[in-house]
Amino acid sequence: MDTDMKILIVDDFSTMRRIIKNLLRDLGFNNTHEADDGNTGLPMLQNGNFDFLVTDWNMPGMSGIELLKAVRADAKLASLPVLMVTAESKREQIIEAAQAGVNGYIVKPFTAVTLKEKIDKIFERLAATAG
Amino acid sequence: MEPASKFDDVTLLEQARALVTALESGNDVTVEHMLDELGRKREQHLFQELGKMTRQLHDALNGFAVDARIVAMAESEIPDAKARLNHVITMTEDSANRTLAAVENAVPIASALQEQANALHEKWSRFRNKDMTVEEFRAMSKEIDHFLDVTKDHAEVITTNLSEVMMAQGFQDLTGQIIRRVITLVQDVEENMVGLIRLSGKGYSELKAATPEVAPRPVSTTAMMEGLGPEVPGLSDTSESVSGQDEVDDLLSSLGF
Numbered sequence: 001m002d003t004d005m006k007i008l009i010v011d012d013f014s015t016m017r018r019i020i021k022n023l024l025r026d027l028g029f030n031n032t033h034e035a036d037d038g039n040t041g042l043p044m045l046q047n048g049n050f051d052f053l054v055t056d057w058n059m060p061g062m063s064g065i066e067l068l069k070a071v072r073a074d075a076k077l078a079s080l081p082v083l084m085v086t087a088e089s090k091r092e093q094i095i096e097a098a099q100a101g102v103n104g105y106i107v108k109p110f111t112a113v114t115l116k117e118k119i120d121k122i123f124e125r126l127a128a129t130a131g
Numbered sequence: 132m133e134p135a136s137k138f139d140d141v142t143l144l145e146q147a148r149a150l151v152t153a154l155e156s157g158n159d160v161t162v163e164h165m166l167d168e169l170g171r172k173r174e175q176h177l178f179q180e181l182g183k184m185t186r187q188l189h190d191a192l193n194g195f196a197v198d199a200r201i202v203a204m205a206e207s208e209i210p211d212a213k214a215r216l217n218h219v220i221t222m223t224e225d226s227a228n229r230t231l232a233a234v235e236n237a238v239p240i241a242s243a244l245q246e247q248a249n250a251l252h253e254k255w256s257r258f259r260n261k262d263m264t265v266e267e268f269r270a271m272s273k274e275i276d277h278f279l280d281v282t283k284d285h286a287e288v289i290t291t292n293l294s295e296v297m298m299a300q301g302f303q304d305l306t307g308q309i310i311r312r313v314i315t316l317v318q319d320v321e322e323n324m325v326g327l328i329r330l331s332g333k334g335y336s337e338l339k340a341a342t343p344e345v346a347p348r349p350v351s352t353t354a355m356m357e358g359l360g361p362e363v364p365g366l367s368d369t370s371e372s373v374s375g376q377d378e379v380d381d382l383l384s385s386l387g388f
Contacts, residue, residue, distance in 0.1 A: 013304035022297055058308055058358025065356055087305055087361035089372040094379055096356070098386050107379050108361065109301050112294060114376055 001123045003028040005051035010034075010041040010067065011085075012059040016108075020054060020085065023112050027119065038062025042070055045077055057086035057093070065097060072101045081122050085110065197326040204320055211366055212313045218363045219306045226302035229295060237292035240285045247278050308360035 007029055011017045017034045024032050033048070035041035037059040045053065053071065057064035064084060071077045083104040084097055097105055103125075104118040146165060153161040254271045257263045263271070362372050373379050 011304070013307055015300055016304035019297055019301055026294075058360055063356065063358055065358075086358075087308060088355075088358055089362055089374075089379075090355060090359065091371055091373060091382060092352075093355055094373065094382050095386065098383060098388065105379050105383060107373065107376055108305060109298075110376065112298065 001120070002051070004031055005029065006049060007032045007052045007054060008035060008041060008044060008048070008050045009054045010037065010059070010064065011056040012036050013056075016056065016085075020115075023115050024054075026112065027116055038064065038067030038070065041067055045071065045080065046074065050080065053080055053082045054085055055082065057084060057088040057097075065093075065100060068097065068100045068102055081126060083118060083122060085115075194330045197323055197330060201320075201323050201327065204316070204323065208316055209320075211363075212316050214365050215309050215313050215363050218365075219309050222302050222306050222309075226299045229299040233292040233295040233299070237289045240288050244282060244285050247281070251275060251278055305361045308358075309363065312360055 007024060009017050009020050009024075009032055011020070011034075014034075014036070017036075021032050021034070033044065033050075035044055038055075039062040041053075041055070042062065044050070053067075055064040055067055062070075064086060068082055068084070071080055071082060081103045082101070083106065084102050085106045085108065087108040088094075089107050094105055103122045106114055106118055146169065150162065150165045150169075153165060251271070251274060254263070254267070254274070258268060258271065373382060
């Protein structure tokens with residue numbers, strides 16, 4: 001996995017962005033950027049050559065599920081891997097995210113081990129489909 | 132109903148007399164014309180009254196909606212809000228305890244490292260000053276070996292505890308989401324109280340455009356797509372939720388993930 005990959009973290013709580021940023025740094029990813037909701041995140045994605053998106057669901061402005069749908073609807077971003085890290089835990093919501101094309105789903109509160117597992121899994125699967 | 136003062140008595144009387152005269156003189160055209168005019172006046176008055184009644188009914192129904200909303204708030208949403216806030220207390224308490232426990236685990240280890248490093252430093256200085264016997268040097272070598280081993284392990288324990296402190300800060304996001312929902316409810320209560328005060332302070336008929344708009348409760352799918360925030364134990368809507376990451380993984384693998 002490319003540890004130089006450019007990652008966008010979208011969460012309205014700066015404390016959670018900081019936690020995720022620190023966890024990613026511990027995993028070797030230093031090229032992280034932040035946005036506080038879909039409205040600020042989407043233009044960054046469209047102009048920034050990002051390799052990976054980690055997003056919350058429940059945010060004022062544009063929610064994470066809307067951001068995911070906007071990413072999948074954008075020809076340039078459609079294949080961007082997206083990991084959702086959220087407190088939303090209704091079965092219906094998880095199914096909705098899966099149908100919208102999420103690559104991984106983590107419920108808060110989560111552990112560093114879970115984050116690593118899901119990221120590994122996402123990129124393993126992408127490598128398998130690419131090869 | 133207001134008294135029939137809308138009919139100008141004098142005009143009416145005059146018109147009635149004129150009608151009688153016209154009837155007596157057999158002037159059919161005039162009779163028909165005058166009967167039409169009298170009927171029109173009556174209809175106009177009726178429609179005005181009907182309009183007023185419709186407005187009153189509309190206002191009364193709106194007032195009823197405000198009442199019903201307040202009843203719903205008092206019956207379920209306020210108790211839910213209490214459960215949410217109590218859960219916030221539990222979560223902040225857990226996080227504080229997790230943080231304190233991690234600090235309590237890490238501090239003695241850091242102190243032990245510091246003590247051992249100080250002791251070795253003193254011996255090392257003596258060695259550098261050639262103020263040490265061969266036996267003492269052999270003992271110090273062993274100590275250094277041991278110290279390096281221990282430092283590796285201890286540094287790992289300290290890092291683990293610092294990570295624990297960091298992860299415990301996740302409460303700020305989770306409790307923030309819960310508190311935000313309660314704030315929305317408080318605003319909702321406030322608006323409905325204002326609506327109720329307006330209703331009781333004025334007659335229904337005076338309300339007209341002043342009737343507050345009662346925001347419809349969002350349909351559950353809309354709310355779900357916006358996000359509901361963390362589950363709060365003890366609230367009725369927890370049955371449709373997963374209880375942790377394992378259940379998320381099971382659900383996703385059942386969907387072919």
